Amino acid sequence: DAGVIQSPRHEVTEMGQEVTLRCKPISGHNSLFWYRQTMMRGLELLIYFNNNVPIDDSGMPEDRFSAKMPNASFSTLKIQPSEPRDSAVYFCASSFTAGLISYEQYFGPGTRLTVT
Amino acid sequence: EDKVVQSPLSLVVHEGDTVTLNCSYEVTNFRSLLWYKQEKKAPTFLFMLTSSGIEKKSGRLSSILDKKELFSILNITATQTGDSAIYLCAVVAGVSNFGNEKLTFGTGTRLTIIP
Numbered sequence: 001d002a003g004v005i006q007s008p009r010h011e012v013t014e015m016g017q018e019v020t021l022r023c024k025p026i027s028g029h030n031s032l033f034w035y036r037q038t039m040m041r042g043l044e045l046l047i048y049f050n051n052n053v054p055i056d057d058s059g060m061p062e063d064r065f066s067a068k069m070p071n072a073s074f075s076t077l078k079i080q081p082s083e084p085r086d087s088a089v090y091f092c093a094s095s096f097t098a099g100l101i102s103y104e105q106y107f108g109p110g111t112r113l114t115v116t
Numbered sequence: 117e118d119k120v121v122q123s124p125l126s127l128v129v130h131e132g133d134t135v136t137l138n139c140s141y142e143v144t145n146f147r148s149l150l151w152y153k154q155e156k157k158a159p160t161f162l163f164m165l166t167s168s169g170i171e172k173k174s175g176r177l178s179s180i181l182d183k184k185e186l187f188s189i190l191n192i193t194a195t196q197t198g199d200s201a202i203y204l205c206a207v208v209a210g211v212s213n214f215g216n217e218k219l220t221f222g223t224g225t226r227l228t229i230i231p
Contacts, residue, residue: 042204042221043204043206043221044221045218045220091159106161
């Protein structure tokens with residue numbers, strides 16, 4: 001298995017532009033997590049899905065952020081409009097859970113976002 | 117608000133030394149505590165702890181949880197340069213209903229092993 005796949009690996013954009021980050025979870029996993037990591041705030045959980053359904057999006061910083069999971073093999077995290085303070089590394093992780101959440105997650109390589 | 121505090125923030129030791137990393141927490145409805153290792157890229161899972169006093173072990177790494185004193189330690193014996201990484205602690209908390217769990221990460225301990 002290729003593991004969790006994220007694209008792009010690096011994104012540099014100007015303030016105000018729309019940014020879309022993509023994630024392909026490990027085949028067979030039914031939970032998907034989006035995280036943001038910065039030096040100041042560490043690793044923060046933004047949202048997670050189970051069986052393609054958003055379960056908890058309380059970590060999403062504001063309405064400019066949205067996430068979708070149209071099927072079991074694909075998810076997107078969108079920022080519109082982007083701001084410099086959104087600059088961070090965004091990780092996607094997946095896991096398999098039967099019943100309650102399993103936190104033995106497998107992380108993707110991350111997308112380093114820079115908003116100028 | 118749930119809190120997870122790791123100490124020390126940074127640690128530099130010589131190869132062969134033993135290190136102990138600390139994670140304390142203040143959460144409502146504790147469920148489990150997780151340790152991750154983050155090298156240059158993404159975090160990789162190390163341990164999940166749910167019960168007090170039961171040591172989890174993997175090679176030179178071991179971890180234990182104290183639910184009374186609200187902390188966990190991660191021990192690494194006979195350290196090697198490949199152990200250099202950021203070690204993250206995370207706590208899962210919330211009532212036992214699907215969708216009501218929260219995951220909070222500490223800011224990590226940066227461990228550097230000098231050859």
